[in-house]
Amino acid sequence: MFNISLGKIAFLSYDDDIVTFIVLRKKLFNIIEPAGNKFETPSLVFDKTVIILISINIISIILESFPQVNEQYESLFRLIEIISISFFTIEYLLRLLTSDLKYPASSRLRSLLYYVLTPMALIDLFAIIPFYIPFLFTIDLRFIRVLRLTRLLRILKINRYSNSLQLLGRVLNRAKEKLIVTMFVTFILMLFASTAMFYLETDKQPEAFPNIIASFWWAIATLTTVGYGDVYPITLWGKILAGIVALLGVGLVALPTGIISSGFIEEYESTLHISKSIKKARNGGNSNKSKVQRLLRTKRRKSNR
Missing domain, CATH: 1.10.287.70 (Helix Hairpins)
Structure with missing residues (x-):
């Protein structure tokens, strides 16, 4: 009887963990998705954070093109890049984790593949992948400079939070x-x-x-x-x-x-x-x-x- 009770307790504990994980995943999904109204405070904070980070990135990319400014504030630009990459990487991983909630399918793998191949997911990926390539492969410095241009793709992430850009996208898709x-x-x-x-x-x-x-x-x-x-x-x-x-x-x-x-x-x-x-x-x-x-x-x- 004692063993059976322990087994039941372990099963109930495991079941509670699954429920907690599902609830947590749903909450994370609601946060990282664009806010539907002004009362969704966590989602609004996340949206504003992404937009601010993108704006800072674009400004830093422009300022880096000035040799004197780049030389004087190189460490600051590097810090901005590390913070941005860390944030956008976590965001991308969370979107992968919750992909089945946005694109329900017969299996989690199908949902994941469907999401990964969407235009916004590709933009999210290409916005961060150039940072990691030098750590994985030995490549020419000139190629790294070309890859750094893909940081400009981060500005396209704003499309997720702009109704006007979404409207324009739907118009182009229809036409x-x-x-x-x-x-x-x-x-x-x-x-x-x-x-x-x-x-x-x-x-x-x-x-x-x-x-x-x-x-x-x-x-x-x-x-x-x-x-x-x-x-x-x-x-x-x-x-x-x-x-x-x-x-x-x-x-x-x-x-x-x-x-x-x-x-x-x-x-x-x-x-x-x-x-x-x-x-x-x-x-x-x-x-x-x-x-x-x-x-x-x-x-x-x-x-x-």
């Missing part, structure tokens, strides 16, 4: 097919323009238009209406072609702008409609709790796209 078609049409036009300009100008300007690939620079500058003036046609037919391409460029530049603008308006109106529906359902009392939860899930799915 991606139209934008791809626009880019393809633009490429075809640049190919025809650069090919035609090569045959029209190569005899008169062999250095400016030596081949079709080199002529692409002129086509890009003309289609985007930039017109740097370093390469330009001098023959009559070349000038006529350049005028036609420049006029077409005005329309092509305006096309993606119109697509994004219309998509932005549609997405904004959709988000505004959901927010108004949530507010209306909440004012309806307890009878509308299920509707509120359903609308909140819809809003959350839109934010995670």
